[in-house]
Amino acid sequence: MKVFVIGAHGQIGKKIVSKLVAQGDQVYAGIRQADQAEAFEDAGAQPVQFNLLAQPDEQALALKGMDAVVFAAGSGGQTGYDMTLMIDLDGAVKSMQAAEIAGVKRYVIISAEFTTDREKWPKALRPYYVAKFYADEWLKTRTQLDYTILQPGSLVNDAGTGRVTVNPAAGGAITRDDVATFAVQTLKTATTIGQTIALINGETPIAEAVQQ
Template sequence: MKTLVIGANGQIGRQFCEIAHRNGLPLRAMIRHPNQQSWFHERGIETVIADLEGDLHQAFNGCDQAVFTAGSGPHTGPDKTLLVDLYGAIRCIDLAVNASLERFLMVSALRASDPLSAPEKLRPYMAAKFAADAYLRAARIPHVILKPGRLTDETPTRLVSTSLAHAPDNTVSRGNVAYALAHLAQTRTLKNREFDLLDGESNVAMALV
């Protein structure tokens, strides 16, 4: 069976796909455009063309878990935040339930639990994540919610923390998020769990238990 990667062409999505594929996890990368296929095909990763704002039910066929790491991006407005980060996530959760997938892994955000504490321009995104997380918790599917802090492009260390009290600040590299997500995707016994994620000093496998 395969893991469906929703948002596979994003900055975290690509790194996750490369790490998980290297670790032997069968993947199906969901992408929006055929011109995005070559990067994945060069690495031997299966792709499916589907759109969070359009038809996507066929992407779930033959998969047993889904990873949602999609996002509308920093250069879009609240309209895309609603359609992608909120409604897109809700549609994917419903499709995963209907397809009887075993787990749904959600990449959320550290401040999603308190959107008004985020910088003003990020509050619509955090509110969308807050609602999508709540919908997933109430859905009839086992899940894991990963809540990274402020994302950076620093070189991944594979050393993380799940508590701000044991982290140097509220940041985490996208690479460390990808390594954490790969660990979670392969640890099938983790269900109905939530993890904050920051750069830290603990090995990913030791931190996410």
């Protein structure tokens, strides 16, 4: 499978790229800066400079011929309201439009837990959650993409556990490694198309949880 990872240099993006390469996929790592390229070349991926501020038709040039797109980019809510809107909302939407222009159907996005429940949005990250909410809604209602929306809980950098709880009743934490593993397995699991899936660490093996 030819997969383009947007935000490949991010913490989850790097893990997604590594896992895709390890299972033999042809991986294109979307990066912002040229000096990020060498690390991905060494890891067995093809680095491609990709600008989320560019127009969809320009972004589409990089996505031509791909089997799938994974959107793992984000401002992290740390760069101010303007960049949160430009990356997490408008950048995400433009990448969806670009995928459709390029003829790519499969699209997986890393979102965040509780995006549909404003009462649970962290006060310090409200602009980020606004962006995630509307990007997810655009994907669901304004595109014809074969999408999967992953909504992980609080992200931690511990070693992956290989086990999750899907659509939990309450929030929780999940390792970035487990999010990446779930995203990679989601790409080739047709039953996840059209699904919004919340994730925290739990007791169910990821391969089994994906099939559910």
